[in-house]
Amino acid sequence: MEKPEEIFDRESEWAELVRFARLPQRGATLGVVSGRRRQGKTFLLDALVRAAGGFMFTATESSEADALRQYGEALGDHLGEATPLRFVNWDEAITRTMTLARQGPLPVVIDEFPFLARASPALPSIIQRALDPAGQRSNTQVRLLLCGSALSFMGGLLSGTAPLRGRAGLELVVRTLDYRAAARFWDIGDPRTALLVNAIVGGTPAYRHEFTQDDTPDGPDDFDDWVVRAVLNPARPLFREARYLLAEEPDIRDPALYHSVLAAIADGRTRRGEIANFLGRQPSDLAHPLGVLEDVGLVVREEDAFKSNRGVYRTAEPLLNFYHAVMRPAWGDLERSGRARQVWPRLQRTFLSKVVGPHFETICRNWTRWExxxxxxxxxxxxxxxxxxxxxxxxxxxxxxxxxxxxxxxxxxxxxxxxxxxxxxxxxxxxxxxxxxxxxxxxxxxxxxxxxxxxxxxxxxxxxxxxxxxxxxxxxxxxxxxxxxxxxx
CATH class of the missing domain: 3.40.1350.10 (Trna Endonuclease; Chain: A, domain 1)
Structure with missing residues (x-):
């Protein structure tokens, strides 16, 4: 299967998905695809299903009964049934799904799987039973792909004593684009401009198309104007995106605390004790929020190069760092339409010292490690x-x-x-x-x-x-x- 032209980069991810979808062996197989939101997971899987003639269902937050109704309608439509399929429970739905690939390998994708599993906690066990050799596994060649953005949940699917532990033949993480790929994706030829843009939006593909409508800086002289019109503009989606990133994570129950932790890191307080002092708390109080931020992929802990028991925390999403260091302190002024052009000049020094400087250091380490x-x-x-x-x-x-x-x-x-x-x-x-x-x-x-x-x-x-x-x-x-x-x- 040729990778569609509209998919940028992702050569290795596409190759792994195609390999999994075309496995010739008899029996059903399981794959898990995860990654932070807006990295293009659904786009990749939809292209795979279209190329292979498979079936894809994207779940929504709903009750078990409503989810089963939606699943039955989608599966019936895929099969060309005159009326929607009706399932009493997920055991029936998964049993019917496993009949889709009697003649050869066929990819079946359940996207946003965490929504279904939270409404129906027994669903992973039901899938595990369907994959069991004593069940239907030997009679079908379904290549079942479970996809989700809740990283901690998706990682837990295959860990410890989880029902699906040891069942997956694919565990694919779709990561953000690295800084070089991001420059090509944004079509920025000047390296200084590319690095400045990357310090704000990182390598998340959706931020170019959906969030800025393909508005890119036209060279170094246009960078400041681009920040004003595309990033600090209250009418553009990117303006509030950093706030929504935390709200979308189901494991984050107290967004105010987590935003405060991220603000401390953006301010240069990268050790646990420094973060605790910034928040007026004890270092032990931050073990849970820092652990959750790591689990959802928004913060990383890096060991000190010369002392393994000492480390620092860094924000993994550049847009969050930009928001907390630059936008949040001036939020009241920026929310007023048309004020960004007056406010941005006084924010530039902070941008260079607290955003670009640390981001440049990270890129230098990545270059040294990989390039x-x-x-x-x-x-x-x-x-x-x-x-x-x-x-x-x-x-x-x-x-x-x-x-x-x-x-x-x-x-x-x-x-x-x-x-x-x-x-x-x-x-x-x-x-x-x-x-x-x-x-x-x-x-x-x-x-x-x-x-x-x-x-x-x-x-x-x-x-x-x-x-x-x-x-x-x-x-x-x-x-x-x-x-x-x-x-x-």
Whole structure:
């Protein structure tokens, strides 16, 4: 099955779905597709069903009786029945569904499956029984795909003692587009503009088409105007999207608390104790909300590069970070139509420091982990993270934006490179000397080899000529600008 032209990227996801839908073996098989909202899961599955002639049902929030009625109508329509099918319970509905593929493999998709399972808790067990070899599994080739956006629920379907544990032949997570794919998707050729846009909307495909009506910045000179007309415009859907993201998550019962946690992270309070101080709470009080935000994919915890028991929390959705750092403090002014053009200039400094700066550092780490070649690092990294290095003599600490490690032949951890990322500064020899000093501090530590440690300097605003001359003469010094991050050089 050819991937439809209207589906951007998603080559590996499409290949996995096609492989699963065409499995030649006898018997029914189960697949689970998950991912945050607005990533294109339904779009992918609908294209698969249309290409293979399968059946797809998209559930809504409703009672069990209403859901069964809707399912019967959809299945009857698919089969060309003169009247809708009527099912007394889900056992009947799933039994009938399993008769759809007597002649060969056929994909059957139940989208928004969590809605059905919450109204009918026995449904996963009913599906498990239908997949059992002693049941109907051997008499059908249904390729059943359960899809949902509630990440914690979908992950729980196949974990622990859940009825469907060990039954799935596919567990596909549809992730956001990475920064390079997002630039191509938004059709932005200038790397600085692409990175600025990515710092606001990330890699969520729906934000280009449905939420901005294909309005993209026409080059660097149009970026500020684009923010005013497409992001800070109360008449555009993107304006309130960050507020709705939390409201759509069923596991979040107290949105005010979770918004406060996200506001603390956006303000630079990335450790649990710092977040607790920001909220006026005890650190132990935040174990549950931080865990829920991680489970729903809105926050990630990153281990410190140099101390495994110390970590920081970062917002996984750029739009949430932009909302809490930039929009929320000025919400009253922004809600008044036509005020964004006057308000945006005074928000730009915050945007650069609290949104673009941290996002640039994240992209630099991603580039180092997944895109940097052997010539840059002198090896292949097994992990890349940010961290803090203590300087006892100076009684201070140094933050390291990028630290890349691999493991040597004796399975000892080796430090391949450390790096500094500055978006709005021209990086020069002073930044280089700081990295040299940090490397010296790390050299005295036990357990980590630093003899091949290279120095990476990332800048969104260029490099001084003397630093360029030093890098040209020494491969151990690497300079990376936006063009190199986006593979344009």
């Amino acid at each position: 940097a070649d052997l010539a840059v690092l002198g090896g292949y990294p097994s992990r890349v993270a940010a961290g803090v290095v203590n300087d006892p003599a100076a009684r201070t600490r140094h933050e390291v934006d990028v630290a890349a490690f691999n493991r040597d032949e004796q399975d000892r951890e080796e430090l391949l490179a450390i790096g500094e990322a500055k978006w709005n500064e021209t990086v020069g020899t002073a930044h280089l000397q700081r990295l040299v000093h940090i490397r010296t501090l790390l050299d005295s530590r036990d357990g980590v080899r630093t003899d091949r440690c290279r120095l990476l300097l990332f800048s969104g605003n260029g490099f001084t000529e003397d630093l360029r001359a030093m890098a040209a003469a020494d491969p151990g010094i690497q300079l990376i600008d936006p063009r190199r991050l986006y593979a344009l050089d």
